[in-house]
Amino acid sequence: MGRWEPGARERLMEAALQLYATRGYEATTAADIAQAVGLTERTFFRHFADKREVIFGGQELFEQLFVDGIAAAPDAAPMDMVASALGAAEEFFPDERRPHSRLRQTIIDAHPGLQERELLKLTAVAASLAEALRRRGVPEPQATLAAESGMTVFGISFRQWLADGEQRSIGDIQRGVLEELRALTHPAGRS
Amino acid sequence: MGRWEPGARERLMEAALQLYATRGYEATTAADIAQAVGLTERTFFRHFADKREVIFGGQELFEQLFVDGIAAAPDAAPMDMVASALGAAEEFFPDERRPHSRLRQTIIDAHPGLQERELLKLTAVAASLAEALRRRGVPEPQATLAAESGMTVFGISFRQWLADGEQRSIGDIQRGVLEELRALTHPAGRS
Numbered sequence: 279m280g281r282w283e284p285g286a287r288e289r290l291m292e293a294a295l296q297l298y299a300t301r302g303y304e305a306t307t308a309a310d311i312a313q314a315v316g317l318t319e320r321t322f323f324r325h326f327a328d329k330r331e332v333i334f335g336g337q338e339l340f341e342q343l344f345v346d347g348i349a350a351a352p353d354a355a356p357m358d359m360v361a362s363a364l365g366a367a368e369e370f371f372p373d374e375r376r377p378h379s380r381l382r383q384t385i386i387d388a389h390p391g392l393q394e395r396e397l398l399k400l401t402a403v404a405a406s407l408a409e410a411l412r413r414r415g416v417p418e419p420q421a422t423l424a425a426e427s428g429m430t431v432f433g434i435s436f437r438q439w440l441a442d443g444e445q446r447s448i449g450d451i452q453r454g455v456l457e458e459l460r461a462l463t464h465p466a467g468r469s
Numbered sequence: 470m471g472r473w474e475p476g477a478r479e480r481l482m483e484a485a486l487q488l489y490a491t492r493g494y495e496a497t498t499a500a501d502i503a504q505a506v507g508l509t510e511r512t513f514f515r516h517f518a519d520k521r522e523v524i525f526g527g528q529e530l531f532e533q534l535f536v537d538g539i540a541a542a543p544d545a546a547p548m549d550m551v552a553s554a555l556g557a558a559e560e561f562f563p564d565e566r567r568p569h570s571r572l573r574q575t576i577i578d579a580h581p582g583l584q585e586r587e588l589l590k591l592t593a594v595a596a597s598l599a600e601a602l603r604r605r606g607v608p609e610p611q612a613t614l615a616a617e618s619g620m621t622v623f624g625i626s627f628r629q630w631l632a633d634g635e636q637r638s639i640g641d642i643q644r645g646v647l648e649e650l651r652a653l654t655h656p657a658g659r660s
Binding site for chain 1: 610
């Protein structure tokens, strides 16, 4: 390891997103990103395995927060444990992060390979949530149903949180979407 | 186009699955598949764009059946329209197709690239279902919630249909899983 650069990871990440957005993801190299913040390519690779990891590097933490949320949820019906775990999104996506997340999503949306990577990651999170529910004693198919429904609620809510003009927190949006799901699947809601 | 080979497509497909299962997907070439049923590589490429399409070539029809199911569903609550569309799975996966589908899934499960392809395809089907629901007047987020919940039900049911010793039809399994989803998200089910 070379010398430590204070805040290097965050500076590289911000510079990368700006370059991906303006110059294009494919056209931007690790050296470009490092140069933009006065660091060397070698420093870039001390912080990120490759230029894709700049976009997806936070997802292990995101997944762990959801899984920990299931482990820590009070004993309750499976969907209530999932709702409790979804609260982690509020910690991970505070409102001050919204501009950063919007820029990141713009880059992903412009690049099919990145969209696929994001989709695969969300699927992996759903599988980890289902495993966490089984550890809490939830049988199948309920564990997978609840985990995948939870990720459906998160995915729809996250998109809405990024929408132009949206002011609500991700937590408020998620609570509303979860209620919509309950209403949609409630037998009394049949017409 | 060269001369027409009766049943060539089906023979190529069966030979391909057998070779993918025994020799491995990566190690099998289009020429191997064609040779196994006494046809030329050129004939293979008249029927399939590449060796991956042998596995996924039926999915356009599968997607169209679901979308047509939404268009043809009686006016009802969104999840009931989705339940009606899921009936297409019974047409696409009759019980006599179960051994073929099991072999196909074994090959996909052994190969991450094919798993990704399948996942992306199911996501595309969910997006098409949501679009079909919007055409029926279902607003957002209900359309996407109902479509993705429907694909969750299908995915869990399809896996169960393939399980060793499973005797029920995919339709019977889907109806059971859909009831589990309704129970799981029903407020009265909270404990």
